[in-house]
Each structure stands twice: as structure tokens, then as C-alpha cells.
Amino acid sequence: MLGSGGREHALAWKLAQSPTLTRLFAAPGNPGIAQCAELVTLDATNHEACIRFCEENTVELVVIGPEAPLVDGLGNSLRAANIAVFGPDKAAAQLEGSKGFTKDLCARANIPTGGYIRTTSLDEATGALSKFDAPYVLKADGLAAGKGVVIAATLEEAEAALADMFGGQFGEAGAEVVIEEFLDGEEASFFALTDGETIIPFGTAQDHKRVGEGDVGPNTGGMGAYSPAPVLTPELQARAMQEILRPTVDTMRAEGMPYSGVLYLGLMLTKDGPQLIEYNCRFGDPECQVLMMRLQGDLAAIMLACAKGELASAAADFAEETALTVVMAAEGYPASAKKGGAINLGDAEAEGAKVFHAGTAIKDGQLVANGGRVLNVTATGANVTAAQEAAYVAVDAISFESGFCRRDIGWREVAREKGA
Ligand code: AMP
Ligand code: GLY
Numbered sequence: 001m002l003g004s005g006g007r008e009h010a011l012a013w014k015l016a017q018s019p020t021l022t023r024l025f026a027a028p029g030n031p032g033i034a035q036c037a038e039l040v041t042l043d044a045t046n047h048e049a050c051i052r053f054c055e056e057n058t059v060e061l062v063v064i065g066p067e068a069p070l071v072d073g074l075g076n077s078l079r080a081a082n083i084a085v086f087g088p089d090k091a092a093a094q095l096e097g098s099k100g101f102t103k104d105l106c107a108r109a110n111i112p113t114g115g116y117i118r119t120t121s122l123d124e125a126t127g128a129l130s131k132f133d134a135p136y137v138l139k140a141d142g143l144a145a146g147k148g149v150v151i152a153a154t155l156e157e158a159e160a161a162l163a164d165m166f167g168g169q170f171g172e173a174g175a176e177v178v179i180e181e182f183l184d185g186e187e188a189s190f191f192a193l194t195d196g197e198t199i200i201p202f203g204t205a206q207d208h209k210r211v212g213e214g215d216v217g218p219n220t221g222g223m224g225a226y227s228p229a230p231v232l233t234p235e236l237q238a239r240a241m242q243e244i245l246r247p248t249v250d251t252m253r254a255e256g257m258p259y260s261g262v263l264y265l266g267l268m269l270t271k272d273g274p275q276l277i278e279y280n281c282r283f284g285d286p287e288c289q290v291l292m293m294r295l296q297g298d299l300a301a302i303m304l305a306c307a308k309g310e311l312a313s314a315a316a317d318f319a320e321e322t323a324l325t326v327v328m329a330a331e332g333y334p335a336s337a338k339k340g341g342a343i344n345l346g347d348a349e350a351e352g353a354k355v356f357h358a359g360t361a362i363k364d365g366q367l368v369a370n371g372g373r374v375l376n377v378t379a380t381g382a383n384v385t386a387a388q389e390a391a392y393v394a395v396d397a398i399s400f401e402s403g404f405c406r407r408d409i410g411w412r413e414v415a416r417e418k419g420a
Contacts, residue, residue, distance in 0.1 A: 189229070
């Protein structure tokens with residue numbers, strides 16, 4: 001397994017429980033992943049080295065956690081060497097790697113999404129703004145570590161943001177900018193596995209992207225999440241499957257870019273139904289952590305079936321209970337996170353909670369913060385209220401003086417549960 005965050009700790013933790021698993025390597029991993037896998041040093045950008053490692057260790061399946069190696073084509077290189085991979089090829093990973101690619105695909109396949117214009121110069125983009133109303137949604141085309149989207153309240157703000165984007169704020173990723181219609185509604189995430197033909201739903205979640213309580217302040221990678229997301233009713237899931245996922249998977253296959261792996265749909269639940277905000281070609285972080293807490297059965301077997309094009313014979317079951325995760329971040333995140341703060345996990349896991357490691361390291365025998373998002377404190381309960389309570393009991397058992405977390409993860413659903 002490749003990766004080093006909380007998402008990868010959750011995947012490694014679940015893979016390690018798989019009856020079909022014989023040995024699990026992780027590169028580069030983290031101190032949490034080290035508890036369930038053998039850590040190895042491997043550079044994911046060095047495809048030759050990855051292939052050699054797999055051949056020398058008769059690796060049967062490579063699980064690629066983050067998007068960058070997928071967009072970079074590591075999947076192609078491994079498959080060309082006859083090594084099974086969980087994750088799409090380079091062409092299929094464009095669903096995350098290029099916002100413009102995805103919008104064009106939606107247009108060709110008649111998939112519900114906001115209207116858009118692709119632009120490649122500041123002049124063109126500024127001119128195109130007149131075709132939209134405020135708020136303006138501006139997106140750097142390429143990978144920008146989740147930071148490439150600007151929602152500008154006024155025309156002046158939009159023009160300034162476009163100047164920054166074409167001025168190199170996001171490097172190559174901003175050489176093209178997609179301007180998009182603003183969609184109004186509640187956001188939710190829907191996950192599915194596909195081998196290019198068969199699609200199986202793989203859970204729902206909602207996350208909290210803003211750093212501050214009540215969803216204010218700068219965007220982050222995600223400050224907490226819960227699964228399932230009751231707003232994504234079975235009816236809305238069926239619509240997302242039929243109106244968005246099925247045409248995507250069929251069109252990608254028909255156009256010679258079959259998609260294999262997990263598809264993460266960022267949906268806006270509008271009054272006209274679910275609309276696609278974005279695709280990701282990997283699991284969400286921290287959404288993966290709550291999915292893995294609920295997943296029943298053998299993850300290694302499901303992923304291998306997906307990689308081999310045999311998903312039709314696999315099944316994925318999720319426990320009905322709710323899982324909720326609270327991200328503990330290092331002081332200063334997301335602007336600049338303070339490294340090195342000491343962490344003591346105490347007996348946070350005593351009551352069945354699970355602490356996934358994200359940005360941690362061990363220095364002189366002490367667990368310390370080593371990134372922006374540091375820990376994902378995850379618990380389950382009969383509903384969001386109960387899971388939230390259990391997660392914060394675990395958070396309070398942890399000593400991490402230079403860390404912070406939001407205390408309101410799950411608030412929308414807790415309010416709805418109270419009103420029910
Ligand atoms: P993305 O990186 O595409 O997920 O965008 C980041 C965030 O911007 C999303 O989670 C939404 O909150 C918001 N967003 C993106 N596109 C739209 C849109 N067309 N309308 C409203 N909000 C959007
Ligand atoms: N939590 C949002 C993401 O993984 O993209």
C-alpha cells in the first residue's frame with residue numbers, strides 16, 4: 001500500500017484484518033500504519049523501483065492511496081508489469097486530475113453538473129465572467145492539493161482570483177481555469193467501486209472542510225466526517241448511480257479509458273436532484289476512516305476482485321451504525337502547521353474508539369506531530385449524536401497540547417436528530 005496519511009492508516013488497518021492477506025507492506029507509512037504493516041522506503045514517482053520491489057516480494061496487489069501517483073500513471077506502469085493495482089490508470093485518473101476533462105465528459109454523457117466554461121488565459125477568463133452570476137466558482141484545472149477552488153462573492157474578487165490563478169498561484173495546475181455555475185444545496189459524498197463495468201456502492205459520508213466551528217474560515221483537507229450520510233437517501237443514491245455513475249463508467253469504457261478503483265463523487269444535493277461537483281479517483285481523507293470503521297468483510301479480497309475485473313462476484317456490506325471521526329490538527333493548520341508537538345494517546349481507544357495516525361512521527365521515542373492533520377479520532381454509535389459523543393470522549397483522553405480540533409463535527413445531523 002502506498003501513502004502515509006490517516007486514509008492509508010485506515011486502509012492498512014482494514015487490510016490487515018483481511019483473512020486472505022498474507023503480508024502487508026506500506027510505503028512510506030507512518031507510526032500508526034507501522035502497527036499493521038511492514039514499512040518500506042519506496043519512491044512512488046520511481047515506477048521502476050516500485051515494480052522491482054513488487055517482483056522481489058511477489059506482491060499480489062498494490063493499493064495506491066493518494067491521487068498524485070494515480071494521475072502520474074503509476075497504475076499503468078505496474079499493470080504493464082503484470083502487477084494488479086487498486087486504482088485507475090492515468091487516462092481514467094483525469095476524472096480527478098483535470099476539472100475540464102470531467103466537465104466535458106459530463107457534457108458528452110449528459111450528467112447533471114453546473115454549467116461551465118474552460119479558459120486558458122486571463123483575458124478569456126475575465127471576459128467569461130459576464131456569462132455567470134455571483135457567487136463565481138473558479139477552479140484551477142489540475143491537481144492543487146484541494147486548494148484550487150475559489151468561490152468569489154463579487155466580480156472584483158473573481159477578477160483578482162483569476163489574476164492570481166493565471167499568475168501562477170497553483171503552478172501548472174492553474175494554466176487552465178474552469179469557471180462554473182454556483183450550485184446551491186447541501187454537499188455529500190458518495191463512494192463506489194468499479195472495475196470498469198460492474199459498479200458497487202461503497203458508502204456515503206459528509207465531511208467538514210472549513211477549519212472553524214460552524215463551517216467558517218479557510219478550507220482544509222477535512223476536519224472531520226461521518227458515515228453514513230442520511231441526507232443521501234436510498235432514492236438519491238439510486239439517482240446518483242443512474243444519472244451520474246453509470247453514464248460515467250460506461251462512457252469512460254466506451255472511449256477506451258476504463259475506470260478501475262474507487263470513484264468518490266462530491267455531490268451537491270440541489271432542489272433538482274444530485275449534481276456532480278467533482279470526482280476524486282481515490283478515497284476521501286478523512287471519509288475513508290469512517291467507511292473502514294463500518295465495512296464488513298475482507299477488504300483485500302474486494303480490492304483484488306476490483307483490480308482483476310471481477311467485481312461482479314464481490315460484495316461490500318457496511319454496518320448500520322454511524323462512524324464519526326474528529327481530526328486533531330497541529331496549531332496553525334491550514335496556513336502553517338507547527339511540527340514537533342508531543343502527543344500522548346492515553347487510553348483513547350479503551351472504549352472501542354480507533355485513533356488513526358495522519359501526520360505523526362516518532363522522535364526519541366516520543367510520538368509527535370509531523371504534519372497539518374495529525375490524528376483522526378474515530379468512534380461508532382447508534383446515530384451521529386452517539387458516535388459524536390464517543391469520539392469526543394476519546395479526543396479528551398488524548399494529550400496533544402499544540403493541537404486543536406473542531407468540537408462540532410456532525411452538527412448538521414445532530415441538529416436533525418434532535419429535531420426528529
Ligand atoms: P472541489 O475541490 O471541486 O470539491 O471544490 C471545493 C469546494 O468548493 C466544494 O466542496 C464545494 O463546497 C465548493 N464548490 C465547488 N464547486 C461548486 C459549485 N459549482 N457550486 C457551489 N459550490 C461549489
Ligand atoms: N476530505 C476531502 C477529500 O479527501 O478530498
